Amino acid sequence: MTKDDEKVIPVRVALRCRPLIPKEVNEGCQCCLTFVPGEAQVIVGKDRAFTYDYVFDSTTEQEEVFNTAVSSLLSGLFKGYNATVLAYGQTGSGKTYSMGGTYTSAQEHDLSVGVIPRVINRIFLEKDNKTTVTVSYLEIYNEEILDLLSGSKEKPSISIREDPKEGIKIVGLTEKVVCSATEMVGCLEQGNSARTVGSTAMNSASSRSHAIFTTTLEQRRSADRSDSVVSKLHLVDLAGSERQKKTKAEGDRLREGISINRGLLSLGNVISALGDESKRGTFVPYRDSKLTRLLQDSLGGNSHTLMIACVSPADSNMEETINTLRYADRARKIKNKPIINIDPRTAEMQRLKQQVQELQVMLLNARGGVSQVLCGSEPLRNMSEILEKNSCLQDENSKLSRELSEAVGQTAQMFERIITTEQANENLQSKLVELKQHAALKIDLQRVVESLEDQELKENVEMIQNLQQVILQLQDENAGITASIEAMTSEHCNFLDGEGELRPRVGVPGTPNLMTADKGTLEAFTTQHALQQAQKSKELLELNKILALKEAFVKEMCQGNSQLEPMQIKYQENMKGLQSAVGSLQKEKEELILDLHSAKKDITQAKLSEQRKQRLQELESQITELKKQLQEQAKLLKLKESSLRNVSKLNQEIQAMKVQRAQLMKQMKEDSEKFRLWKHKKEREVLQLKEK
Ligand code: ADP
Ligand code: MG
Numbered sequence: 001m002t003k004d005d006e007k008v009i010p011v012r013v014a015l016r017c018r019p020l021i022p023k024e025v026n027e028g029c030q031c032c033l034t035f036v037p038g039e040a041q042v043i044v045g046k047d048r049a050f051t052y053d054y055v056f057d058s059t060t061e062q063e064e065v066f067n068t069a070v071s072s073l074l075s076g077l078f079k080g081y082n083a084t085v086l087a088y089g090q091t092g093s094g095k096t097y098s099m100g101g102t103y104t105s106a107q108e109h110d111l112s113v114g115v116i117p118r119v120i121n122r123i124f125l126e127k128d129n130k131t132t133v134t135v136s137y138l139e140i141y142n143e144e145i146l147d148l149l150s151g152s153k154e155k156p157s158i159s160i161r162e163d164p165k166e167g168i169k170i171v172g173l174t175e176k177v178v179c180s181a182t183e184m185v186g187c188l189e190q191g192n193s194a195r196t197v198g199s200t201a202m203n204s205a206s207s208r209s210h211a212i213f214t215t216t217l218e219q220r221r222s223a224d225r226s227d228s229v230v231s232k233l234h235l236v237d238l239a240g241s242e243r244q245k246k247t248k249a250e251g252d253r254l255r256e257g258i259s260i261n262r263g264l265l266s267l268g269n270v271i272s273a274l275g276d277e278s279k280r281g282t283f284v285p286y287r288d289s290k291l292t293r294l295l296q297d298s299l300g301g302n303s304h305t306l307m308i309a310c311v312s313p314a315d316s317n318m319e320e321t322i323n324t325l326r327y328a329d330r331a332r333k334i335k336n337k338p339i340i341n342i343d344p345r346t347a348e349m350q351r352l353k354q355q356v357q358e359l360q361v362m363l364l365n366a367r368g369g370v371s372q373v374l375c376g377s378e379p380l381r382n383m384s385e386i387l388e389k390n391s392c393l394q395d396e397n398s399k400l401s402r403e404l405s406e407a408v409g410q411t412a413q414m415f416e417r418i419i420t421t422e423q424a425n426e427n428l429q430s431k432l433v434e435l436k437q438h439a440a441l442k443i444d445l446q447r448v449v450e451s452l453e454d455q456e457l458k459e460n461v462e463m464i465q466n467l468q469q470v471i472l473q474l475q476d477e478n479a480g481i482t483a484s485i486e487a488m489t490s491e492h493c494n495f496l497d498g499e500g501e502l503r504p505r506v507g508v509p510g511t512p513n514l515m516t517a518d519k520g521t522l523e524a525f526t527t528q529h530a531l532q533q534a535q536k537s538k539e540l541l542e543l544n545k546i547l548a549l550k551e552a553f554v555k556e557m558c559q560g561n562s563q564l565e566p567m568q569i570k571y572q573e574n575m576k577g578l579q580s581a582v583g584s585l586q587k588e589k590e591e592l593i594l595d596l597h598s599a600k601k602d603i604t605q606a607k608l609s610e611q612r613k614q615r616l617q618e619l620e621s622q623i624t625e626l627k628k629q630l631q632e633q634a635k636l637l638k639l640k641e642s643s644l645r646n647v648s649k650l651n652q653e654i655q656a657m658k659v660q661r662a663q664l665m666k667q668m669k670e671d672s673e674k675f676r677l678w679k680h681k682k683e684r685e686v687l688q689l690k691e692k
C-alpha cells in the first residue's frame with residue numbers, strides 16, 4: 001500500500017443551484033444567491049459567504065457536473081475504492097434531476113440526463129471481461145428497507161449486518177448481475193416502477209424516502225477467484241430536507257423524532273460528530289437510523305464521498321437554502337479513509353503479518369529487560385496516576401458544566417432584555433414617526449413669534465418651538481440606540497459561535513426526570529442540563545441570524561418598492577393618457593376609413609385618398625406602439641404587486657419566528673428555574689444523608 005492510499009480525505013461537497021422554475025418566476029420570486037466567478041463560493045443575501053469544493057450555478061449543464069465532480073470517483077471505483085454520491089436538499093431543489101434517478105431508456109439521446117445514466121455508460125465503456133457488475137436498488141421509507149428489485153409483492157425480510165472485514169452487508173437484498181448498459185438501465189426502470197407501485201401514499205411520501213442505487217464491481221486479478229478487488233458505488237437520492245413543523249417540535253422532542261425523517265436527522269448528527277475536530281475518535285451514532293447504518297462506510301469510513309447539495313435560488317426558499325448550505329458546510333469537515341478493497345483473506349494475512357512483527361519487537365524488548373509491559377510496580381504507579389488525573393478532570397468537568405449552565409442562563413436573560421429593548425424601541429420609533437408627521441411640527445413658529453404682539457403668547461409659542469427641537473433630537477438618539485442594539489446582538493452571536501457544535505446526549509428528551517434521579521446523578525444531570533440549555537441557546541442564535549437576514553431583505557425590498565412608488569403614479573396617469581390617445585386615434589381611423597370608402601367612387605379624389613391611406617397606416621402603427629407601451633406598464637405594475645405580496649409574506653414569517661423565539665426563551669427560563677429548584681432539593685437531601 002502506498003502513502004497515497006492511506007491518505008485521509010474529506011467528504012467533497014458540490015453545491016448546485018437550479019434555475020428559477022416557471023412557478024417561482026410567475027410569483028415574482030427574486031434570486032437571493034450570488035456566485036463569485038472563478039471561485040467555489042456562493043453568497044446569500046448581501047454578505048454571507050459559503051465555500052465548497054465545487055459550486056455550480058444555475059447555468060451549469062449536467063455534463064459539466066458529471067465531469068468535474070463525479071468522474072474522478074469512477075476512476076477510483078475501478079482502482080478498487082468505494083464511492084458514494086449523495087444528493088441533499090429540500091423537495092424541489094433538483095436532487096432527482098441531478099442524480100438522474102428517473103432515467104428511462106427512451107432518454108438515450110437526451111443531453112440533460114443526470115448522474116446515474118452517465119455512470120452506467122461509463123462503467124460499460126471501461127470495464128474489461130474480468131469484471132463482474134452487480135446492481136441493487138433499495139428505498140428507505142419510515143425506517144423500513146424496501147427491496148426495489150425483488151420483483152415480488154411480498155416484503156422479504158432484510159437485515160443489516162456488519163462484517164469486521166467487509167464492512168456493512170445487507171442480508172436478503174436482491175443483487176442482479178448485469179452484462180450490458182441496457183440491462184442495467186432495465187434494473188433502474190424496474191426499481192422505479194416498484195417505487196411508485198409500492199404504495200399509494202408514495203407520491204407524497206417520495207419526498208420522505210431515500211433511494212439508494214448500488215453498483216458493485218468485482219475485478220478478478222488472476223485465475224484464482226479469491227484474488228479479486230471488490231468496490232461499491234452508492235448513488236443516493238435523499239429525502240427532502242425541509243424541516244417539518246419546526247415550531248411545534250420545540251415542546252415535544254419525542255414527537256419531533258417520529259415526524260421528522262429519522263434518517264436525515266441522524267445523518268446530520270453523524271455529520272456533526274465526524275466533522276467536529278474535538279470529537280475525533282469518539283462515538284459516532286451510525287446506529288440511530290437505517291440510512292446512516294447503510295452509509296456507515298461512506299461517511300467517515302472507507303469511501304470517496306461526494307455530497308451534491310441542491311438549492312433553489314428563490315428568495316421564498318431562503319431559510320431552507322441557508323439550512324442546506326450550513327448542513328453541507330459541516331459535511332465538508334468529515335474525513336474519510338478510503339482503502340483498496342482487496343480480498344478479505346489477503347487483507348487478513350497482511351494484518352496477521354503485521355501483528356507477528358509487532359509481537360517480535362515486544363519479545364525482543366522483554367528479553368532485554370526493558371519491557372514496559374511486564375514490569376511490576378511501574379504500571380501500578382501509572383495506574384494510580386491516571387486515576388488521580390481522571391478524578392481531577394472529572395472535578396474540572398463538573399465545575400465547567402456549572403459555569404456553562406450559569407453562563408447560558410445569563411445569556412438567556414440578556415437575550416430577553418435585548419428583545420424587550422428592541423420592542424420598546426420599535427414602539428418609540430413608530431410614535432416618533434407619528435410625531436414627526438404631526439401638523440404642528442410643520443408650522444413655522446419663528447414667523448409666528450415675530451408677528452406676535454402679545455408677550456405672553458410669544459413666550460408660549462417659543463416653548464412649543466423648543467419642543468419641536470426636542471422631538472428632532474429624540475429621533476437622532478433613537479437611531480443611535482437601534483445601532484447599539486444591533487451591535488450587542490452580533491457581539492453575542494460571535495461569542496456563542498466560537499463554542500463549536502454542542503449536542504445534548506441522544507435519547508434523553510426534555511428536562512431530566514426529577515423524580516427518579518438519585519443523588520449520584522446530580523453531576524451528570526448538571527452537565528446534561530447545561531448542554532441542553534446551550535443547545536437551545538444555539539437554536540436561538542440560529543433563529544436570530546435568519547431573522548436578521550430576513551429583516552434586511554424586507555428592508556431592501558421596501559426600499560425598492562418606495563422607489564417604484566412615484567413611477568407607479570406616473571405610469572397610472574400615463575396609462576389614462578395613453579388610453580384616451582388610443583381612443584381618439586381609433587376614432588380618427590374609423591372616420592378615415594369611411595371617407596376612403598366614399599372617395600373610391602370619385603375618381604378625381606384619388607390623390608386625396610392616397611394621402612388618407614398613408615395617414616391611416618401611420619395611425620395604425622401609432623396605435624400598436626401605444627398598446628405595446630400600455631402592456632409594458634401593466635407588466636411593471638404587476639411586478640410591483642407581487643413584490644408587495646412577497647414583503648407581506650416575509651413579514652408574516654418574521655412575526656411567526658419572533659413568536660417562536662419568545663416561546664423558546666420562555667422554555668429556557670422555565671427549564672432553568674425547574675433545574676435550580678431540583679438541584680437545590682437534591683443538594684439538601686445529600687446534606688441530610690451526610691449528616692445521618
Ligand atoms: P427534488 O428531487 O429535489 O425534489 P427535482 O429534481 O424533482 O427536485 O426538481 C424540481 C424541478 O426543477 C423539476 O421540474 C426539474 O426538472 C427542475 N430542475 C431541477 N434542477 C434543474 C436544473 N439544474 N436545470 C433545470 N431544471 C432543473
Ligand atoms: Mg426528487
